Amino acid sequence: MARAATTTDAFNAVAEARRRQILDVLAGGERPVNDLVDVLGLAQPQVSKHLRVLREVGVVDVRNAGRQRLYRLNAQALKPIHDWLKTYERSWSERFDQLDVVLDHLKQKEEGDGGDE
Amino acid sequence: MARAATTTDAFNAVAEARRRQILDVLAGGERPVNDLVDVLGLAQPQVSKHLRVLREVGVVDVRNAGRQRLYRLNAQALKPIHDWLKTYERSWSERFDQLDVVLDHLKQKEEGDGGDE
DNA sequence: GGTTCATATTCCTATATAGGCATATATCAT
DNA sequence: ATGATATATGCCTATATAGGAATATGAACC
DSSP states (O other): OOOOOTTSOHHHHTTSHHHHHHHHHHTTOOEEHHHHHHHHTOOHHHHHHHHHHHHHTTSEEEEEETTEEEEEEOGGGGHHHHHHHHHHHHHHHSTHHHHHHHHHHHHHHHHHOOOOO | OOOOOTTSOHHHHHTSHHHHHHHHHHTTOOEEHHHHHHHHTOOHHHHHHHHHHHHHTTSEEEEEETTEEEEEEOGGGGHHHHHHHHHHHGGGOHHHHHHHHHHHHHHHHHHHOSSOO
16 A cells, blocks of 8 residues: 555645645735745645645635635644644643653663673 | 655654554553554554654654563654644634634724724 | 564555646636 | 636656565574
């Protein structure tokens, strides 16, 4: 099997850095495709394709405005990622992380060298 | 070009559902590979390969314990994902949604007519 | 030594990209 | 209708998978 399709879910869609960049721009407000082309410095077809992926997973919405198509962020679709991270949030939001690092080091020192030669 | 390597960063590594499952199990504590094999119902080589990807992006650490290799979560490596989501978090927080509505109203009023009424 | 248990690596194949480029579609203007 | 603008789609290729199967490494124990 190959990798899961980029349109499988938000996780896969957002794995691509370019698509995250697009979302970052759209976070500033609704934008036509050519704005994204200019800002990101990508070729127009590439941008349209990325937008299609983002649209298929529901992370962006479109509406027609004359000959332009205005893309809009729908951050709700990113919530599953945030929800998944909830489980791990503790590791970097509390002071436990410092303790964990220390413990980890001690542990590795203890086990790491089994006496090789 | 093909897709970015799964080992490019945490975003790509975690895009695969199986690898997220592995992390979810490891969230419960350090585990040897065979535990993961049993819990996930995957073939052992597949699990080892997934673990390698997770290790390469720093999301898990290993230590040797006899003939076993104990894998341990390193959630710190997931922080970049969480940080990136910070920008969008606002969208699914109900409190801010309400606030947005209020702010929009105020803004429209302000722009609509300059003075008090 | 040889054997068993635990894990990693190699080889294989089908598949889905991302980007380049050309072209199609759609809308507006004249 | 013709042309210009804005966006989408189709075709192409190189590449990196994920999983299956077999095999290799390594550690413990006889």
